[in-house]
Every structure is written in structure tokens, then in C-alpha cells.
Amino acid sequence: MELRKDFLWGGATAANQYEGGYLEGGKGLSIADVERGARHGVQRQIDPEILEGALYPSHEATDFYHHYKEDIALFAEMGFKCFRMSIAWTRIYPRGDEEEPNEEGLKFYDQVFDELLKYNIEPVITLSHYETPLTLVKEYGSWRNRKLIDFFERYAITCFTRYKGKVKYWMTFNEINATMKSPRPWHQAGIVFEKNENRWQTVVDASHNMFVASAKAVIAGHKIDPTNKIGCMLLTYPTYAATCAPEDQVEAREAESSVWYYGDAHVRGYYTNLCQAKWEKFGVKPTILDGDLDIMKEGKVDYIGFSYYFSAIAGVGDIQEVEGNVIKGGVNPYLKQTDWGWTIDPTGLRNVLNDLYDRYQVPLMIVENGMGAYDTVEADGSIHDDYRIGYLKLHIAEMMKAVEIDHVDLLGYTPWGCIDLVSAGTGEMRKRYGFIYVDKHDDGTGSLARSKKDSFYWYQKVIQSNGKELD
Ligand code: BGP
Numbered sequence: 001m002e003l004r005k006d007f008l009w010g011g012a013t014a015a016n017q018y019e020g021g022y023l024e025g026g027k028g029l030s031i032a033d034v035e036r037g038a039r040h041g042v043q044r045q046i047d048p049e050i051l052e053g054a055l056y057p058s059h060e061a062t063d064f065y066h067h068y069k070e071d072i073a074l075f076a077e078m079g080f081k082c083f084r085m086s087i088a089w090t091r092i093y094p095r096g097d098e099e100e101p102n103e104e105g106l107k108f109y110d111q112v113f114d115e116l117l118k119y120n121i122e123p124v125i126t127l128s129h130y131e132t133p134l135t136l137v138k139e140y141g142s143w144r145n146r147k148l149i150d151f152f153e154r155y156a157i158t159c160f161t162r163y164k165g166k167v168k169y170w171m172t173f174n175e176i177n178a179t180m181k182s183p184r185p186w187h188q189a190g191i192v193f194e195k196n197e198n199r200w201q202t203v204v205d206a207s208h209n210m211f212v213a214s215a216k217a218v219i220a221g222h223k224i225d226p227t228n229k230i231g232c233m234l235l236t237y238p239t240y241a242a243t244c245a246p247e248d249q250v251e252a253r254e255a256e257s258s259v260w261y262y263g264d265a266h267v268r269g270y271y272t273n274l275c276q277a278k279w280e281k282f283g284v285k286p287t288i289l290d291g292d293l294d295i296m297k298e299g300k301v302d303y304i305g306f307s308y309y310f311s312a313i314a315g316v317g318d319i320q321e322v323e324g325n326v327i328k329g330g331v332n333p334y335l336k337q338t339d340w341g342w343t344i345d346p347t348g349l350r351n352v353l354n355d356l357y358d359r360y361q362v363p364l365m366i367v368e369n370g371m372g373a374y375d376t377v378e379a380d381g382s383i384h385d386d387y388r389i390g391y392l393k394l395h396i397a398e399m400m401k402a403v404e405i406d407h408v409d410l411l412g413y414t415p416w417g418c419i420d421l422v423s424a425g426t427g428e429m430r431k432r433y434g435f436i437y438v439d440k441h442d443d444g445t446g447s448l449a450r451s452k453k454d455s456f457y458w459y460q461k462v463i464q465s466n467g468k469e470l471d
Pocket of ligand 1: 416
């Protein structure tokens with residue numbers, strides 16, 4: 001099988017890490033706006049309010065808000081067929097609970113989408129990418145509270161209606177399964193567990209509320225425009241057994257189960273035996289109201305968007321663990337790691353493509369993949385990022401095998417942070433993913449000037465040849 005002729009080559013970003021303009025155009029505060037940065041290897045600190053004098057990397061980020069024309073022209077020059085970005089919920093509903101949307105916020109995205117369409121670049125939109133309105137967290141307890149279902153549905157309907165004819169590809173919640181996998185699901189669900197809170201009760205309830213919200217959005221999105229393709233977004237981390245001892249395989253399967261719990265709920269539209277087994281293991285049950293299960297059944301997603309950065313290992317013995325930005329995983333002695341300790345495993349991408357497609361039989365889209373790395377700007381301004389090219393080349397080659405040899409139905413590939421942006425995990429700027437360099441630094445300084453790295457020209461060739469020329 002060949003890669004589709006209309007394969008969606010592109011790049012991925014998120015408003016909270018890229019857009020900046022955090023108070024402009026009537027925008028309200030989101031959970032990202034109270035996260036401080038940036039310290040190497042240290043998780044970002046969350047404050048209840050914005051503290052005087054502290055550094056908040058997302059406030060300006062790399063300023064897509066004022067540079068979108070320039071940036072989109074560069075994406076077009078690379079040959080992008082699509083561009084994944086998120087809408088900041090707080091630009092549309094600054095508090096999250098208003099009856100009426102903020103017209104200025106809606107207008108901003110109209111301009112962005114028009115600019116993309118001018119170059120025939122298809123927008124791929126995440127509705128909620130680590131950007132829950134802060135008011136919903138402080139006044140409602142975030143996704144613990146069912147009221148958020150209605151707020152999210154209203155927001156989604158506003159976007160589907162306003163951008164009808166401009167946007168066709170949507171995703172509901174970014175890396176939603178990390179709500180279960182992460183010890184602090186702040187990014188995914190706006191939740192930091194309270195001292196005596198039953199963590200698992202909160203996890204299954206918040207997740208249930210998000211499943212119903214996602215399904216309601218899917219139902220509404222299809223009604224508003226039947227050509228809409230609405231997906232979920234899963235964080236994947238294929239996990240190998242530490243040895244060939246069968247007990248290690250049991251551990252590996254268990255470690256991966258968050259992917260299937262959230263995949264089953266979104267794609268199959270019901271809680272499977274795996275989900276029920278999880279509830280028993282945690283000793284809890286989600287609070288399910290009348291009608292919820294019907295909504296989940298009706299609001300099944302059209303495709304699966306997923307991120308893939310690394311694989312992990314699991315087993316019954318002692319295993320050395322390494323932290324990703326939202327989850328931990330066992331270190332694989334056969335594989336190298338990035339400077340941030342993330343395991344590099346191109347074959348894992350082929351495996352995960354097969355695992356997802358075997359189980360669900362719906363189209364897939366790789367909406368995040370990449371390697372955070374230090375870049376050096378040479379005296380003449382050039383940036384020789386052969387390490388980035390090396391990483392992406394191997395991953396694309398495995399992706400092609402999954403399509404050509406294994407017949408996986410793949411819609412597109414959008415490497416993460418196609419232009420430099422703020423790291424979600426640490427808030428750093430020096431952890432760069434981009435084909436396009438942005439002059440912005442960890443201390444908040446920098447001219448925000450854009451320049452092309454070597455990988456820019458390499459990716460341009462990859463797109464032009466529809467993945468045939470990787471060298
Ligand atoms: C994913 C998030 C992205 C992105 C990426 C890279 O988990 O969906 O928002 O940031 O990871 O992670 P980091 O920025 O921590 O390097």
C-alpha cells in the first residue's frame with residue numbers, strides 16, 4: 001500500500017505553548033498561565049494566582065499571536081498540507097462559564113484559518129490542549145464537576161458553527177489518557193489532588209465527564225457539519241516486557257492500559273471489560289448518570305490522533321525509571337535517550353500504529369512526534385540540527401513501513417513543535433523541537449526573530465517527495 005496522495009504532512013503546536021498574547025483580545029487566564037518555568041529537568045510549578053516578578057513562559061511564548069502571518073508563510077514554504085494548533089478556550093470563553101463568546105477571540109482564529117487556507121493548508125484543531133480556563137478550576141473544581149460538560153459543549157458548538165467550512169479536522173482533549181497515568185493531571189484535567197482526596201475516584205469521574213463532553217461535542221459537530229472529522233487524542237508509550245518472563249508481559253500490558261481505557265471509551269463508545277477491571281483494581285466506580293452511556297455510544301470519534309515520543313519497559317523486578325513530561329517509564333537498556341532522558345525508539349512507532357489500528361480499525365493521525373534538543377546558532381546564523389533530522393528520519397521510515405507493509409490507514413503526520421515553542425513539561429525554551437528557530441530564551445529575553453534550521457530544508461524535501469526522499 002502507498003502513502004495516501006493527500007497525506008497530511010504538517011506540524012503541530014498548541015496555543016498555550018506558542019501563542020502568547022495571554023491577556024490580549026479579551027482572553028481570560030487558563031491553567032497554563034499560572035505555570036512557572038523554566039528549570040532544566042524540573043516540573044513546572046503551579047501557582048493559584050500570577051505572582052509578581054515570577055517568570056511565566058506561556059505569557060508571551062513564541063508569540064504566534066503577532067507572528068501568525070509570517071509563521072504560516074514559512075509553513076507554506078516547507079510545503080505543509082496541514083497545521084495542527086489548538087484554540088485557546090479562554091480566548092473564546094474567557095472564564096469558561098459565560099453565555100456568550102468573546103467576538104475578538106473568534107475573529108483572531110478566523111484570521112488565522114483564512115491565512116492557512118490561503119496556502120491550502122488544512123487546519124487540524126485541538127479544542128482543549130492543556131488550556132482549561134482557570135476560573136473553571138478555581139470556582140468549579142475543574143473536571144471533577146459535571147458542569148464542565150455543558151461549558152465544553154457550548155464552547156465546541158461555538159467553534160463548529162463559527163468555523164464551519166474552514167475547519168474539518170478536530171480533536172477534543174489532548175493526551176486525555178494521561179489523566180489516569182500522570183500523578184498530577186493538571187495539564188489534562190486541571191486537577192491537583194487534594195490531601196485526602198480519593199485519587200482514583202477523581203480520575204474515573206473526571207475522565208467520565210470528559211468522555212461525555214467529548215461525545216456531546218462529536219454529536220454536535222457532526223450535526224453542524226456532517227463532513228467534520230472529529231478525533232480523540234491519546235498519549236502512546238508502547239511498553240515492552242523487561243524480560244521474556246510471562247509475568248513481565250502482564251506488567252507491560254497493565255502499564256499500557258491507560259491507552260486502551262481511553263481509546264475504548266472514545267472509539268468503541270462504551271466501557272469495556274478492561275475499563276471495568278480497572279475500576280475494580282482501583283476500588284471505585286465512575287458516577288454515571290442516566291443517558292451518559294447512550295451519549296458515549298452515539299458520540300464515537302471518527303479517527304484517533306496520538307502522540308508518540310518514546311517507549312518504556314515494565315516488569316516485576318526492580319526497574320530504573322525515567323520521567324517523561326507527564327508520565328514515567330522503565331529505561332530500556334537497548335535504546336539511547338535524548339538529552340532530556342526520553343528513550344528514542346523509532347520501531348516503537350510502527351508497533352503502536354499497528355496496535356491502535358488492529359484494535360480500533362479507524363484512521364489514525366500521528367499528531368505529535370519529535371525530539372527536544374539544544375540548538376546552537378552559528379556565527380552566520382545557521383543551525384545544523386542533524387540530530388533532529390536523524391530522529392525524524394528514522395521515525396518517518398517506520399511510519400512508512402506501517403502503511404506500506406502493514407496496511408495501517410494513516411491520515412497524516414504532524415511533528416511536534418514545528419516551530420520552537422515553550423516546553424509543556426519544564427517550561428524551558430532551550431528544549432527545542434522546531435524546523436524554525438525562534439530567538440527566545442529561558443530568561444524571557446530574545447527578539448522573537450524566526451530563522452530556518454537545516455531540518456527546515458530537509459522536511460521540505462520529505463514533503464515534496466511524499467516521504468520517498470528521507471536523506
Ligand atoms: C506532549 C504535549 C505537548 C508537548 C509535548 C512535548 O505531552 O501534548 O504539549 O509539549 O508533549 O513535551 P515537552 O514540551 O515537555 O518537551
